Amino acid sequence: DQQVKQNSPSLSVQEGRISILNCDYTNSMFDYFLWYKKYPAEGPTFLISISSIKDKNEDGRFTVFLNKSAKHLSLHIVPSQPGDSAVYFCAASDRPGSARQLTFGSGTQLTVLP
């Protein structure tokens, strides 16, 4: 059973508009959340993160919102640019054993149209 879910496999947005990518999780032990971006033929690269003690973190055009009661987080990209077109993975972190582990969602393909 997937503990981190990205229910939209794809999203298309016009350049300059807002992109909103969503992620839901089920494990209440997750205490840190991350977004990764992946271009074709490259590995995922870290984009932005948020601790469970916060509800918002902003970095330039990227803002992540966390709603703990709903077990939901979202990534907002404003304004969207064609170079933002990539697969975006949501990941959640906990420490079930001796090492922190990341649990990933299946990704959302964002296409920003010029």
Place this chain on the structure above:
Amino acid sequence: ETGVTQTPRHLVMGMTNKKSLKCEQHLGHNAMYWYKQSAKKPLELMFVYSLEERVENNSVPSRFSPECPNSSHLFLHLHTLQPEDSALYLCASSLGTGDREQYFGPGTRLTVT
């Protein structure tokens, strides 16, 4: 360029072959990870190494055998694989196993015929 390199980038092997995937990180990190990404599925953590010691093994079949000779290098030895093992294999590293942010290599696209 994330500071994590993987070779080869593509590999085709038969079910009776033995091959190895290599990962090298140039970041001075102490923890390294192997992930598997199958089509349309999330990344799945396979192994975690901390200072060359394996600290996590997430129920991976024995036909996958990791090796970490030092904190900069990580190998995944493959033998008698199945076609369903075809996937993208990603290596990652982090400063320590307590660190949340991981840096990924570009991956090895493996096809088992």
